[in-house]
């Protein structure tokens with residue numbers, strides 16, 4: 194018999210009993226539905242004690258790595274400390290070190306976090322302005338390579354936060370930062386797998402981070418990055434990425450413009466369409482999709498239909514709605 | 523007696539079948555509008571529930587549950603032709619997996635027995 198600790202109270206779990214059953218039997222209310230390991234509503238996170246493989250196999254590996262498992266499938270093999278799947282609030286202060294313009298509409302921010310942030314390139318942080326306005330921005334930096342946090346912010350017409358960042362925020366200013374959040378990032382293992390990275394607009398930010406993370410972690414498989422923009426002036430970091438492709442023979446970079454003619458080194462057409470016609474068979478690939486939500490949604494479906502496993506498709510739609518985790522009131 | 527589900531290979535058989543099947547369904551323009559959703563993981567999980575059921579595996583669905591699950595689709599026009607299309611994809615999936623003809627017939631019979639519930643009749 195093993196012990197399950199939940200919210201500070203220890204509950205015995207009988208032999209061959211699941212965590213979900215043990216908790217419910219003892220009056221603890223946790224979410225659940227199908228109890229067949231399918232619906233995923235009973236997901237919990239383990240702080241101590243590893244859930245057996247059966248409780249983890251349907252869970253995306255980035256969540257798995259953070260200790261997530263299905264309570265209804267988890268017959269413990271050791272004592273466990275578990276909690277509900279809510280990320281403890283990681284609220285910190287950061288100072289703007291650098292800000293410069295990559296294009297007329299995109300700026301690069303370098304932030305120094307007051308306390309070290311344990312993150313993966315490609316995750317996102319929520320910036321909170323002092324009046325409570327909050328927006329998500331993806332991490333282009335790689336923790337084991339870069340000292341500070343790097344974000345790319347695109348100025349949106351009449352957008353509150355992006356215009357403020359663009360025209361008012363300056364080096365030396367401090368801002369609140371919450372995170373990291375999100376499951377769209379590179380995990381080592383499966384080093385020879387091919388990776389397909391497709392992003393539009395500042396969807397390039399997480400992808401640059403993911404690509405560099407993979408390369409510097411020794412990923413041996415081919416890595417193809419497609420960056421799309423309507424017009425040429427929305428493409429950025431072209432030199433950096435071309436240099437990266439020279440440094441690593443397994444890294445390939447393809448900028449695409451959908452609203453203009455192609456030219457030397459720039460393809461005409463949407464980034465997703467171009468990538469999917471270049472690689473019609475994605476069986477065994479890992480796919481990362483970031484940026485415009487309609488692009489991400491349709492590319493996810495396409496990638497799946499072209500053979501990628503759903504669990505190998507990481508999608509990061511930049512929903513431009515207000516995504517504050519807490520209401521501003 | 524071993525169940526059909528076990529004879530087909532149990533859970534592992536479902537895992538092998540679910541992507542084959544779901545891709546066929548998503549690629550079929552005569553029915554894929556019923557499956558439009560941004561949450562493909564959830565939808566795939568439901569395909570898994572579907573397969574577990576027609577493979578005769580452990581599931582907790584009753585005819586009433588099937589009625590309830592598909593009633594909104596019936597309201598949107600779900601009919602025999604759609605049912606036949608799903609059945610066709612199911613058969614094709616099993617054939618691709620090399621399931622024997624007898625076993626395929628058993629699965630198809632199980633699936634067919636749900637027709638009235640799925641179509642709210």
Ligand SMILES: Cc1cc2nc3c(=O)[nH]c(=O)nc-3n(C[C@H](O)[C@H](O)[C@H](O)COP(=O)(O)OP(=O)(O)OC[C@H]3O[C@@H](n4cnc5c(N)ncnc54)[C@H](O)[C@@H]3O)c2cc1C
Pocket residue numbers: 317328329330331332344345346347348349350351352353354355356375395396398399509510511512513514515516
């Ligand atoms: C996971 C995630 C990661 C992200 N990563 C990045 C990133 O790396 N880089 C990046 O640049 N962005 C990123 N975003 C998007 C970012 O969070 C913001 O949504 C974006 O910067 C716009 O915020 P804003 O405050 O400037 O615009 P908002 O004020 O939120 O407005 C958004 C849009 O709606 C329009 N709008 C607002 N109010 C009205 C109104 N009343 N009537 C009509 N239209 C209106 C605005 O004109 C604007 O175009 C990410 C989003 C998510 C969810």
Ligand code: HEM
Pocket residue numbers: 553556557568571572575576583588591592595600604605606608609633634636637640
């Ligand atoms: C062969 C008979 C069928 C069986 C046994 C069956 C079984 C199931 C089961 C078990 C579920 C999961 C229900 C839940 O947990 O919510 C489901 C969901 C679903 N089925 Fe079927 N199904 C059948 C036919 C069809 C057909 C013909 C269509 C449409 C063409 C269809 C479309 C769907 C859809 C869209 C859902 C998801 C509904 C939602 O998102 O809530 N099914 N089905």
